[in-house]
Amino acid sequence: MGDHQEDRSLEDMWNEAADSYRKATGMDLRGPPLKIEDVLKKMRDINDNQSNRQARRESVRLVLDRITALSELIASSASHVFPPGILCFTAVSYLVETCWEYEKQRAVITELFDAIAPFLECFDIYHTSEQLHKTTDSRLGKVKKVIHERLQCFIWICTHFTKKSKEGKLKRLAKAAVRADDGVSEKFDEMERLEKEELRLLQTLGFIEVHEMHGFLKRLESKEDQEDMDQCLDTIKTALGIGATKHSWHDTQTAIWNDTADSTGDWLFKRQDFRDWENSGASAAPAVFALKADDGYGRSYLCAAVVHHLLKQRTNDPDLKRLVAYYYFKKDERETNSMRNALRAILWQLSINKVNKPFAKFFARKCEQVQHLPSSKTHTLWKDSILDYLEHSQVKSKVFIVIDGIGHATEGYIEFSRIVKDVSSFDNGRSSIRFLLTGTKSDLAELSRHFDTKSQMAELTVSEHNEPDLRSFISKKMEEISRTWDQTPDSEELQQQVQNALLENTDGDYQNLNLTLKEISNARGVQDIKRIIEPHGLKVSREERIELQLANMEKALTYHEVENLNEILPWIVLPKYDWPTTKQLKAVLYLKDEQTPLKSVRNLITERELKALSRPSARATKIQKKLHHLLLTSTKL
Structure with missing residues (x-):
């Protein structure tokens, strides 16, 4: 009689949960039973890359797998027309269906399921323990009740986020703030409390050894600590205005x-x-x-x-x-x-x-x-x-x-x-x-x-004091340059001559050294290199060497090509993320000259400008990287 009354009480609890869900979202959980693949099919999105899509599917699958493990164990009464497992499945299905339209919502829901999955970790025991399914120990009823209560928390969270999504509020929720949203933190805290209670009941029943219990609790504490840290870092990141991109x-x-x-x-x-x-x-x-x-x-x-x-x-x-x-x-x-x-x-x-x-x-x-x-x-x-x-x-x-x-x-x-x-x-x-x-x-x-x-x-x-650093720097750079030379006794001797000349004639100006090393790497032959390392040539100041290389660049490009380079550089250098396509750069040149360029922009960049931008500096390197990125991501014209 007592068991029957308890089953009725649990059934009433789930009926109330389903009614509450329908009132909040306008959707009915009491529908045809679903399978995991039915839910995952709703997660298709052509805008997600393959790794993102797979990670998100696995995040949801893990939660559904653990819910599945409970269905038989807690569906103890034939009067459950819609068992809790089915209601939870349907709630997840509706949540995915409602939220999958926008990338920001997909990110929030993925974060949500990643946060929920560890709380269901000890449910894995129900997959593997046949004895647990067969036991007649009356104390198992307490375990079932705790499981029901934990799944009620899960349903509440699904209801909350589905309602927010339908109201258009989920897109504005920061991904890392799912646990801090209205009332959600309290439900997670309740799930933690119930998880500990469930573990202790399972240990009392003999289904978890003492060492396993300690392991579970240690993982639980570690999980809680990590979640606290994540919340702290999110608070700090927001306060400091630290971006999500690489720093x-x-x-x-x-x-x-x-x-x-x-x-x-x-x-x-x-x-x-x-x-x-x-x-x-x-x-x-x-x-x-x-x-x-x-x-x-x-x-x-x-x-x-x-x-x-x-x-x-x-x-x-x-x-x-x-x-x-x-x-x-x-x-x-x-x-x-x-x-x-x-x-x-x-x-x-x-x-x-x-x-x-x-x-x-x-x-x-x-x-x-x-x-x-x-x-x-x-x-x-x-x-x-x-x-x-x-x-x-x-x-x-x-x-x-x-x-x-x-x-x-x-x-x-x-x-x-x-x-x-x-x-x-x-x-x-x-x-x-x-x-x-x-x-x-x-x-x-x-x-x-x-x-x-x-x-x-x-x-x-x-x-x-830094002569050893200069010596090591010159040696390293000359090793890199000489890899392109024919390896002969003469080339080894030349490499040593260059290193000695650079070290003897430098005042410690690394930028000037880099400019000289670039000249050496671009030299056509031995005579060019010997001319570069003559003492009067190495004594040229950094500013004079830059002027010389700019003059060489102007010789390499026609006046019109220099004008074109000046025209497109701001479009390439100034944007941080949304760099232009070659088609857009072609339009820039069209507006400048009022005629369509005859040569492709790709050819203009690869054959002329990119080579001209070989002067070593942080700015030139940044421009070169952006030009390379542009060529890799743009269609050929």
């Missing part, structure tokens, strides 16, 4: 490090003053280390080597969290070169560092508590984030921050000098901060002008 500081570090020799900076890492800066306690050595060098004189190469060196070091203290963040100011990006933007990038790097999750949780709370914190003044943002965390956290941390080219920051040094003062004087006996800065002699002198007597900064002039 420029990471790209810059990779590009610069790949362009250097592996031994770059070895001389620096062996110096006692650098080792003291890196390894000593808070008061044993200056916390700020500065590298002095002009633009183009190797400081960014050295900076990249320092970042690489710091990232690969491991601490012997198991309680110490070692964190590294960096930022490169770029001379040609003045509009984004603020110290506050640099600090935002550094905060994001520290937040995503898996070594020290407490910082992300701390900073996420700060972003929620302090309105407009990320748009505060630079020193306020620093003080309320990194400094506040290190002063009060019980986690023992050592934070390294590397900033290259401080002279290219758009604001003055007043705010930043206050940060440097904080770093110099910080000492709480537990954690420490280390800054490595690079700039010109005048940049560092201007920064020091704002210091007080307590602020200390170790300084090193790069050009007085």
